[in-house]
Amino acid sequence: MxxxxxxxxxxxxxxxxxxxxxxxxxxxxxxFAASSFIIALFLVLLGLSRPQEEYMLFxxxxxxxxxxxxxxxxxxNKALHRLYEKPWRVREDxxxxxVGGSILLSLVLIAIGYFIYQNSLYSIxxxxxxSVPFALFLQASLLIITxxxxxxxxxxxxxxxxAVVMLSGWVFGGLPFIVExxxxxxxxxxxxxxxxxxxxxxxxxxxxxxxxxAELRG
Amino acid sequence: MNQHIIYLLPIFFSLFGALLCILPFRYMDxxxxxxxxxxxxxxxxYLLFQxxxxxxxxxxxxxxxxxxxxxxxxxISTVLYSLPYIKHLGNLLFQHRLYYFLLNVFVxxxxxxxxxDNLGLIWVGIEATTVSSALLIxxxxxxxxxxxxxxxxxxxxxxxVISLIAITFIYGSAGTLSLHKLLLTHPxxxxxxxxxxxxxxxxxxxxxxxxxxxxxxxxxxKAPAPVSAIFSGVLLPVAxxxxxxxxxxxxxxxxxxxTFILGTLTVITASLMMTVQTNYKRMFAYxxxxxxxxxxxxFSLGGYGLLGAVIxxxxxxxxxxxxxxxxxxxxxxxxxxxxxxxxxxxxxLPRAASSLFIGSMAVTxxxxxAIFVGELFxxxxxxxxxxxxxxxxxxxxxxxAFIAVNFKTGKMIFSENEKxxxxxxxxxxxxxxxxxxxxxxxILFIPYFELLLKNLL
Numbered sequence: 089m090x091x092x093x094x095x096x097x098x099x100x101x102x103x104x105x106x107x108x109x110x111x112x113x114x115x116x117x118x119x120f121a122a123s124s125f126i127i128a129l130f131l132v133l134l135g136l137s138r139p140q141e142e143y144m145l146f147x148x149x150x151x152x153x154x155x156x157x158x159x160x161x162x163x164x165n166k167a168l169h170r171l172y173e174k175p176w177r178v179r180e181d182x183x184x185x186x187v188g189g190s191i192l193l194s195l196v197l198i199a200i201g202y203f204i205y206q207n208s209l210y211s212i213x214x215x216x217x218x219s220v221p222f223a224l225f226l227q228a229s230l231l232i233i234t235x236x237x238x239x240x241x242x243x244x245x246x247x248x249x250x251a252v253v254m255l256s257g258w259v260f261g262g263l264p265f266i267v268e269x270x271x272x273x274x275x276x277x278x279x280x281x282x283x284x285x286x287x288x289x290x291x292x293x294x295x296x297x298x299x300x301x302a303e304l305r306g
Numbered sequence: 307m308n309q310h311i312i313y314l315l316p317i318f319f320s321l322f323g324a325l326l327c328i329l330p331f332r333y334m335d336x337x338x339x340x341x342x343x344x345x346x347x348x349x350x351x352y353l354l355f356q357x358x359x360x361x362x363x364x365x366x367x368x369x370x371x372x373x374x375x376x377x378x379x380x381x382i383s384t385v386l387y388s389l390p391y392i393k394h395l396g397n398l399l400f401q402h403r404l405y406y407f408l409l410n411v412f413v414x415x416x417x418x419x420x421x422x423d424n425l426g427l428i429w430v431g432i433e434a435t436t437v438s439s440a441l442l443i444x445x446x447x448x449x450x451x452x453x454x455x456x457x458x459x460x461x462x463x464x465x466x467v468i469s470l471i472a473i474t475f476i477y478g479s480a481g482t483l484s485l486h487k488l489l490l491t492h493p494x495x496x497x498x499x500x501x502x503x504x505x506x507x508x509x510x511x512x513x514x515x516x517x518x519x520x521x522x523x524x525x526x527x528k529a530p531a532p533v534s535a536i537f538s539g540v541l542l543p544v545a546x547x548x549x550x551x552x553x554x555x556x557x558x559x560x561x562x563x564x565t566f567i568l569g570t571l572t573v574i575t576a577s578l579m580m581t582v583q584t585n586y587k588r589m590f591a592y593x594x595x596x597x598x599x600x601x602x603x604x605f606s607l608g609g610y611g612l613l614g615a616v617i618x619x620x621x622x623x624x625x626x627x628x629x630x631x632x633x634x635x636x637x638x639x640x641x642x643x644x645x646x647x648x649x650x651x652x653x654x655l656p657r658a659a660s661s662l663f664i665g666s667m668a669v670t671x672x673x674x675x676a677i678f679v680g681e682l683f684x685x686x687x688x689x690x691x692x693x694x695x696x697x698x699x700x701x702x703x704x705x706x707a708f709i710a711v712n713f714k715t716g717k718m719i720f721s722e723n724e725k726x727x728x729x730x731x732x733x734x735x736x737x738x739x740x741x742x743x744x745x746x747x748x749i750l751f752i753p754y755f756e757l758l759l760k761n762l763l
Contacts, residue, residue, distance in 0.1 A: 260478025
């Protein structure tokens, strides 16, 4: 089973890499939906390998498909349709990294994730390829940092959450069902609220351009 | 009455208020929010005299009860202040009833976070505060508020993902997320330790702890006054509550030292940033950050340090919300948050000006306010554990913060301009004054706080 998990983990990393160099927002949303389906498959397989918890994990897989795989992408897509006349043409105008740079940096991050895991956590966790969720987490952070488009930043955050689901399942056998369900509900609420904020934000920027005052200092 | 229900009353009343707020009747939202907040405060006071309640679902001890009380007090004052304030705000993003709905839900999620026994559900509650409060920041629809709401969502949620990883580690190593079980077993292994440390960093993002604090000044600086007040007064302490629980379940030297360092760096950063602020709301936001740093130091020290931290939580919650209400008053008259454009406040609004001066003294820890007493407790524990030198370093930065805030506030208040005439004060400034008085009166209840926290000291 571990090898199957490794293949799924590898697929998730590849999908995130593609998100990294893709500039079309709608395609990035579809890629996220695809990665959520992989997470659901992962949960089903995890359930099969743990007969004592299989029903909870199957329910969780169903929730993941319903919320992360379908509802969240649909909500984001609808928000895109409301905001833009041609939503299929919405893109990141000025990505901070080119395709070459993003691939290189992503590979470096995968290597860093592997190095940190092997040299610190592996001796404690004893899980082979446990670095995959960490690499995914770092990739998602890169997605947030290197993009200015709010939808892509949101997707980066959602990929991070997917990485946590994978980490908890792969390395620790999952979180209690009530917590996982709460996390999914929170996620759904967050996406709905964020879509509203993003819609207002993009509409204002489209109408007025970015004002110098809006460049917050932190 | 069933014992369960008594402990759930604060959540029940705030949620009940929220749900009824969306009914399309005139003034229903306002009236119900006031009723809900009054009932919530009454139940919070009643709870204070009930025994601790720990049953596998809920973990309500003295610390939870004091936080419930603080949330309830800031809640009622925020609702009362919002009644006239929101009415006069232009260009709202949504209807009034949605504002009150979100405010009530926000308060309910904070109550949820401080009563749960399960660390995972505490995380769910704290993340839910982000969901319910993000739109409140953008109540006034303009590019800057919307941008700060977005920054808040993305930075805080990313930070909270770190604490979710932490919870995964804790569950993976201890096999439970129940606070009372973790306190009984005190698991001791490296995975657990990593989980605790990651949790402190993750929840620290929400509490405005260095280095993940960057959302805080933007949000406090741009949100409407009542929202800044409730954020600063109780949202930050709710996140600190989760950190306090993490320290409580694994009170080893590494965790304490790590938290102490984060707290100290937060105080240093906030104090230095306060000296260069030109925007009064941002300056008070950094002052909140400085107070959160001191509270974290108190938690890290434990014993009387923890008592001091709790005194600061209650007193700061009341005083800082009062100060933010007053900044709302100033903003509504001067239409700017830039300090250079605000002058002769004492001539124009003597009541608000004198209250603001007292408030700024209170939040910077001037005697005889309760924050000063809380800091004294923290320093007594600090000197015992880290010596005089460390205490002097922190005192130095507190002094910098004290001078920066009071000098700048004083300049706004006491500068003179013959052309400026006295104006009729807003009635709502009384809410700020009541909060400041209550913040001072906290001193009288310190022995009772000690009694409530005796199992933690």
